[in-house]
Amino acid sequence: MLIENGKEILRAFDDREHKSQEILEVTDGVWFARGVGHSNAIFVEADESLILIDTLDTLERGQKLRSAIEERCRKPVRTIIYTHGHPDHRGGAGAFEDTVSEIIAFSACKPQLAGMERLSGIQGLRARRQFGYGMSDEEAVSQGLGPREGMNYGEHKGTLDPTTVYDQELVVRTIDGVELELRRLPGETDDQIAVWIPKAKVLCCGDNYYGCFPNLYAIRGGQYRDIASWIESLGQVRDYPAEYLLPGHTGAIMGQEHIREVLENYRAMMQYILDETLRGMDAGKTADELAEEIRLPRELSELPYLGEHYGCVEWTVREIYAAYMGWFDGDPAKLHPMPVRERSLRLTELMGGEAKVLEAAEAAMDRGEAQLALELCSMAEQSLETDVLQAETFSQSELRKALELKARALRTLADMETSANGRHYYIACAKEIENRIV
Numbered sequence: 001m002l003i004e005n006g007k008e009i010l011r012a013f014d015d016r017e018h019k020s021q022e023i024l025e026v027t028d029g030v031w032f033a034r035g036v037g038h039s040n041a042i043f044v045e046a047d048e049s050l051i052l053i054d055t056l057d058t059l060e061r062g063q064k065l066r067s068a069i070e071e072r073c074r075k076p077v078r079t080i081i082y083t084h085g086h087p088d089h090r091g092g093a094g095a096f097e098d099t100v101s102e103i104i105a106f107s108a109c110k111p112q113l114a115g116m117e118r119l120s121g122i123q124g125l126r127a128r129r130q131f132g133y134g135m136s137d138e139e140a141v142s143q144g145l146g147p148r149e150g151m152n153y154g155e156h157k158g159t160l161d162p163t164t165v166y167d168q169e170l171v172v173r174t175i176d177g178v179e180l181e182l183r184r185l186p187g188e189t190d191d192q193i194a195v196w197i198p199k200a201k202v203l204c205c206g207d208n209y210y211g212c213f214p215n216l217y218a219i220r221g222g223q224y225r226d227i228a229s230w231i232e233s234l235g236q237v238r239d240y241p242a243e244y245l246l247p248g249h250t251g252a253i254m255g256q257e258h259i260r261e262v263l264e265n266y267r268a269m270m271q272y273i274l275d276e277t278l279r280g281m282d283a284g285k286t287a288d289e290l291a292e293e294i295r296l297p298r299e300l301s302e303l304p305y306l307g308e309h310y311g312c313v314e315w316t317v318r319e320i321y322a323a324y325m326g327w328f329d330g331d332p333a334k335l336h337p338m339p340v341r342e343r344s345l346r347l348t349e350l351m352g353g354e355a356k357v358l359e360a361a362e363a364a365m366d367r368g369e370a371q372l373a374l375e376l377c378s379m380a381e382q383s384l385e386t387d388v389l390q391a392e393t394f395s396q397s398e399l400r401k402a403l404e405l406k407a408r409a410l411r412t413l414a415d416m417e418t419s420a421n422g423r424h425y426y427i428a429c430a431k432e433i434e435n436r437i438v
């Protein structure tokens, strides 16, 4: 979400949520480690050993976790359970390589699109932009869900592959005397599970819930995260008689009633956005119109755990539109649009040329209209790159001006953005431009 003091709101959220480190024994024999890594980890005391649920994001942080575990419980970690496949939950596993004998995970409930691996180049670039890799702490402000990943400080991945991969819906196991229920609950990922420890009334929900607006769409790009399934999964998580809800990021939630209320609100938020988007689509509205229109009702938007510091409503609406109807929004002008550079060239001509467009962009910046300035700069840039005659005469200095102004607009938008992912993306793109014009 863009708002005048977006950066300050994001910083306040980060200070409140991610600055403290705690290893809390939430109930007899169940510890919750928060703030040690980007994600959380949970360890459970069994008869002769420990069961570790998720392992933090890097080997170095896994080692820190291991020292903290050894201070509290002199039993080895023999079992690791991954709540899902994201690397920020698996990267610390290597710290337990010498003691662990079984690593449990679930398969994805549906296969990835064939050829997805061929997008590793662009997905890597967009992930670096989204996560703010290579930025200073001051620049990044926050990584949204937790303390910044250890990779930002030169740490390394120590991921271990699972040794047991289930493809069932539900697995009930007694591991070294501890009864566990592992339930498939697709949400943020298709391999997501919840781990229920009935005796302790502890529920580990992975990334199906965390205390800010979820990444229902990740701007780094990827396959659709099926929101209808995620809603269904949250209903199931809500219905456990849990006294302790331990999420993959942000703080624990205690008390059955409170847990139910939080999960129901989280579920209601997703249901609202899905319903409003589908209703608007069926009424013939475009993705642009719906992204502009749909806002959460205040009783949801003001909840402290629904702040738009990671995902946001607008991107979610666009993603639902694309998932259900594809790229075409119904406007016949978009069936065969003009080539984008040609369009910029022609419109720039109509506006009186690149110099005039850049003058207007500068004026827009002065008025605080950074988005308009950004769009005008992109148009002038494309026009200059297309117009060969201009390029021979004055386009180099004009192009430089367009790029400088564009980088400024991106940095202004970054400071208005409440989502860490959005902030990083703007800044990363500004830096790419600045490096180009040095």
Ligand SMILES: [Zn+2]
Pocket (backbone or CB within 6 Å): 039, 086, 088, 089, 207, 248, 249
């Ligand atoms: Zn995560």
